Amino acid sequence: MILSNEQKIDYLSNVISVAYADGKIAAQETEAIAVIQKAIGARKTELNKAYKQVDANNFTVSPVGFWSDKIKNLEQIIYVSMIDGEIPPKEKELILNFAKQISINQGQLNLIINDVKTAVSSSEIEILCQSCKAKLPDSAKFCPKCGAEIDKTSTAQAVPISFEIPKNG
DSSP: OOOOHHHHHHHHHHHHHHHGGGSOOOHHHHHHHHHHHHHTTOOHHHHHHHHHHHHTTOOOOOOOSSHHHHHHHHHHHHHHHHTTSOOOHHHHHHHHHHHHHTTOOHHHHHHHHHHHHHHHHHOOOEEEOTTTOOEEETTOSBOTTTOOBOOOOOGGGOOOOOOOOOSOO
């Protein structure tokens, strides 16, 4: 993946914007975004700029880079959206719009979603305790260091996800 620093910022902004579409970013989503940042070779500076770009409220999700980069961006957007066990309607809408922008058909989207579901179910993302910042496995319900309850949506509560690209409109 060959992206300029500005493209890395936009790429990360796409992921962050969709994750934040419901008004909050879960701990699992934050950790997944950090993993994506490292995977695309973005520095902490680019990640911070991406968060600021999304916070400015004028960011619009749009394709970045070569076609393969766009597909990977879609895959990672879906991954971050699924990682906390729920995809709110606004996130789903942004994902579908992005898929349409890069000319993904329903069959292709279904393949990507199935691959992402497999990745999510086998992921071992660590989260941080909100009280003491200790690293915890995603499955933790309480922090073993300070005893704080971990505030997150359980992946066991995940609902079946169906994305349908509209035939028109």
